[in-house]
Amino acid sequence: MKTSYKFLLLILLLGFLTTACEEDSDSPIGEDEQVDESDRSDGGSAAMYFPKAGTDEWEQVSAIELSWDTTQLNEAIRYARENRSYNLLILHKGRIVVEEYWNNTDVKSRHDLGSVAKSMTAFIIGLLQEDGTLRIDDKVNKYIPEGWSRSPETEGEITIRHLLTMTSGLNDDLDYVGRPGEVWRYSHGAYVKLYEVIEAASGKSYREVFDSLLFSPTGMTGLSWSGTDLLSPGRAIAKFGLMMLNDGTWDGTKLLKDEGYFSAMLSTSQDLQKSYGYLWWLNGKESWYDDDKKVTNEGPIASSMPADSWLAKGKHDQRIYVVPSLDLVVIRQGGYIPLPESGEGSFDVEFWKRLMKAVNAPQT
Secondary structure: OHHHHHHHHHHHHHHHHHHHHHHOOOOOOOOOOOOOHHHOOOOOOOOOOOOOOOOOOOOEOOOOOOOOOHHHHHHHHHHHHHOOEEEEEEEEOOEEEEEEEOOOOOOOOOEEOOOHHHHHHHHHHHHHHHOOOOOOOOEHHHOOOOOOOEOOOOHHHOEHHHHHHOOOOEOOOOEEOOOOOOOOOOOHHHHOHHHHHHHHHHOOOHHHHHHHHHHHHHOOOOOEEEOOEEEEOHHHHHHHHHHHHOOOEEOOEEOOOOHHHHHHHOOOOOOOOOOEOOOOEEOOOOEEEEOOOOEEEEOOOOOOOOOOOEEEEEHHHEEEEEEHHHOEEEEEEEOOOOOOOOOOOOHHHHHHHHHHHHHOOOOO
16 A cells, blocks of 8 residues: 555656646757656667658657757757758658758748759769760760850860769859869859750650659659759758668668769769769868868868768758768758858858767767
């Protein structure tokens, strides 16, 4: 009888504590929550998860289950919110740890990806090379009639590879700035010619190609095109990041089997810009070239991010971060913030300073 009375008091006390935790809304993640070790999902050894196509279901895992520091995680979330973010998604092994929406947006809201879409295009080019539709060392003039640039003296030398690596020698207006392969110039104007190459090589619209080869196989829904600009909700690009985290595989199906291309896409593609692959930005390299200031900076793009991180980067700090060593995919979409685009003080550096303190919390 005495034991039952103590047990009843314990149950009442636990109920009170649970209610108190639920009523504390100061932070997105409960900072004082405790999880019994026997109840953990063991996120560190859990199998990779892929959300099923055709449903809105997406498994979640709590920061506490992963032994993350929730106080530090809330600081990362707060930093993103206070810097004009529309959404923030953090996936661990495919499961949602954080999903936040701000500024009158929600899970269905679409935002212009800017140059984040470039990284998707690099993947599409790999798929088209794999099935023999094109070769990245083909001349662009094989697919586009002469006169597409304003550099007739070098146009015939420009290959698909040059467009993938920003070494076409053309600026945004497609004017000559250097010989192909001898100068690194970030040129959106040259990049968009890849859409014409895709259409000429495949005989289909680039929209059909993206949908059939990437969007449909991964269940990426809710996207729309405005010319060559791609608009997407956060969850759709999170699926792309998850597929990339898994080396081009989606839920057991290998979409890109060419391991050589996949590796090259995420490796330094030329000596002029160490931190650039095929339309992907690479962290952890010995230097990165600032095209605006025309200077080479020593060290990685973001010193606070793991060295093995890959970035799909778009204007106004649209981001897909992929971190293989931590099994993380992080999505940030938002509006313009007056921060440096790269290096110290940038969104990349400041956000990851906070997130890494959470992820690298001492294990107990």
